[in-house]
Amino acid sequence: MFCYQCEQTTRLPSGDGCASAKGLCGKDATTADLQDLLVHAVKGVAQQARRARALGVPDHEAGAFMLHALFTTLTNVNFNPTRFVTLLNEAAAVRDRVKARCEAAPNAATIAAPTGPAIEWTPAADLEGLLVQAAAVPVNAGLAEVGEDVVGLRALILYGMKGVAAYANHAAVLGYTRDTVFAGVEEAMDFLASDPTDVPTLLDRALSVGRLNLEVMELLDAANTGRFGTPCPTAVRVAPVAGKAILVSGHDLGDLEALLKQTAGKGINVYTHGEMLPAHSYPTLKAYPHLVGNYGGAWQDQQTDFANFPGPILMTSNCIIEPGPRYRQRIFTAGPVGWPGLRHLTDHQFGPLVAAALALPGFKADEPEQTITVGFGRDAVLGVAGAVIDAVKAGDIRHFFLIGGCDGAASGRNYYSDFATGAPDDTVVLTLGCAKYRFNRHEFGAIGGIPRLLDLGQCNDSYSAIRIAGALAEAFDCSVNDLPLSLVVSWFEQKAAAVLLTLLALGIRNIRLGPTLPAFITPNVLATLVDGFGIQPITNAQDDIAAALNRA
Ligand code: FSO
Ligand code: SF4
Incomplete structure (x- = not known):
């Protein structure tokens, strides 16, 4: 494995990347390599989707797949190699489906089918084979030939695109997508598939990723405020109250809303953790009386916070870290998140989480009230x-x-x-x-x-x-x-x-x-x-x- 996408690499003695059996985040070499191969596969999807767009048959399903797939490769999102094997096979299927649409287009002959290793890749039949394929496509591929500046700029573009994909995916799951965003993702990943080497072009492209991200952040803002109202200053209780409890972490406000609906009237209090804190400032969400407060600190405190929390935990996006033994049995994942052995809930079906909350003790007593104010959007x-x-x-x-x-x-x-x-x-x-x-x-x-x-x-x-x-x-x-x-x-x-x-x-x-x-x-x-x-x-x-x- 070789990964240098997050700031933690600088804690290594070499300071230049995680390259042993496990990254500092806990990502093992198998998962890291499968993530590299998934990025390669997404480039192939992008090439095919770009041709489809040029032929007048844009494919938003392929776009949505790319957003989700890239999101799973962000730091502290998904550590489950099994999920990556599934995503790799899905990538090939999505690409081939788009290819078939291209071939069926009446003007198919006017635009040549793209070529290259990403679009021509076929997933190996087993994990061993996939890892052999992954070894050919690390993020620093071609270092000896093209030098560290080119490899670093390609990485800057790729990592920027991972961020774009995360934001766009957050908007998409709330029902907000935009054709120009899908086009931008296709273009950027297609550009990376061409193994670019010209430094000024790479710098220009990096700024294009920044412009695309501005559009995506605006879309996400429209999604959050469109779905949940305009944030307003709100004092949030940061001390527990007596009663059954669920803790929700990550960034996905849609998951939180679905859970609030499913716990209404059940005597369960819902708490936010980490980046979910600003949820309290959205009118639609704060209208739920059982969204009672915030618990704990930032993501890196989760092993202590989650161990001490007397109810189940839902992780809706980054940043998950290895669950400790005191809460491994009561933490659930959703969306792009994954950890081997944890229960993963799909399609907002939070029944097992609600059942776990009812079975666990919750907080025995109120703690003295203390608040912080959020909501200055x-x-x-x-x-x-x-x-x-x-x-x-x-x-x-x-x-x-x-x-x-x-x-x-x-x-x-x-x-x-x-x-x-x-x-x-x-x-x-x-x-x-x-x-x-x-x-x-x-x-x-x-x-x-x-x-x-x-x-x-x-x-x-x-x-x-x-x-x-x-x-x-x-x-x-x-x-x-x-x-x-x-x-x-x-x-x-x-x-x-x-x-x-x-x-x-x-x-x-x-x-x-x-x-x-x-x-x-x-x-x-x-x-x-x-x-x-x-x-x-x-x-x-x-x-x-x-x-x-x-x-x-
Ligand atoms: Fe933090 Fe993690 Fe929001 Fe990041 S929870 S570190 S930029 O993934 O997402 O700020
Ligand atoms: Fe290392 Fe994990 Fe960060 Fe990659 S994401 S650089 S493996 S700590």
Whole structure:
């Protein structure tokens, strides 16, 4: 196996990738190799789907398959090799079905059938054979011939596309798809299937992935708000109440809603965990009285949180880590998530989860009430834009810091809490993603009635941040880069790669990126990003705050 798609690789002595029998996330070599082969297979589906589109018979089912398949290969999503064998065979079947549609099109002869190893691949009959095939298509294939910059840029595009696929899949399962998004996925994966080697073209394509991701984030925003209403500021209880309990983690709001419906009136309280926290701010979801609160911290605390939770747990998306023995029997997976031996629930059929909740003790007593406030999406923030602008003009708000992204276990991540809590009292901190758990119980206070900490939601809500920055720039008649705003991004996995590419595609400069830089960003590519976009690795919170304020 060779995998360097997430930030954890930097914890290895070599710092350049997981290459032994098991990755630091717990992904074994078999699963990692099958994931590489699935990416290869998806490229073949994309090539065929692109031809179908050109022939006037676009295939959205193939598009939806690609989104789901790529999502399963993200960090901390699916560790079950059996599921990947199934997905590989499905990929071949989808591709061949699309091929048959192409051949049946009246104008089939006008566009030649694509060729190449991805579209011509046939799945081996057994696991051993699949692993032999996988060995030919690692993410760093061709390193000796094309060099690390080309391999790194291909990886940047692929990882960005994995993020795009995750966001688009979240929208798709809520019933929101868009033809142009499927076209963009086909194009990008087809591009990768051509084994591109030209560095300027690769850089251009990486920015196209960023533009595609902007469209996808906008679509996901429309899906979430269309289905569940506009988030509004909401105090969320973070202390348990007595009674039977289910904990829901991950990002899929549709799974949460289905579970709330299926537990209504059953005497079961539902709690959010990790990135599910912002669910409490959506009117449709918070209307369920048995959505009682949030429990625990960010994803990397799950082994402790889940072990201590007195009910079953549902994992709806990343980030799952190896379930400990104290809760292995009561954790369920859904959607793209998988772990060998865990019960996987499909099509929102949560009966076994509900039964497990009724059989388990739940919380014995209420704990003293404690709350945190969430729900400062774009509408809530822009609703007070007048007051915010006045406060900036009067000098009451000196600067905004957007501290967003994913969290992880690395020790350098204290930087983000040091940054947030060290930001001066006349600054406002906007946050999103799971990194906020490091500081969202801190008392930040308010400036003229505007809370100093504004939680915009999940990492999936990055679109809100972009809209807020755009609206402020408009109000002050300047570019986003000229606003008193600094972006401090914490990256962990591939959705962060997609968001970073979006920010770059929008021309946003001087982003501080940490806790370490991705291993697939080579020194030459980093130099290009520094020259072109002013990207800066983080240093220490105190110096970076001072530097940001001096720039302003
Ligand atoms: Fe966190 Fe995990 Fe939302 Fe990521 S839970 S780390 S970017 O997968 O998804 O912020
Ligand atoms: Fe290593 Fe991250 Fe890949 Fe897991 S996902 S194998 S930790 S690089």
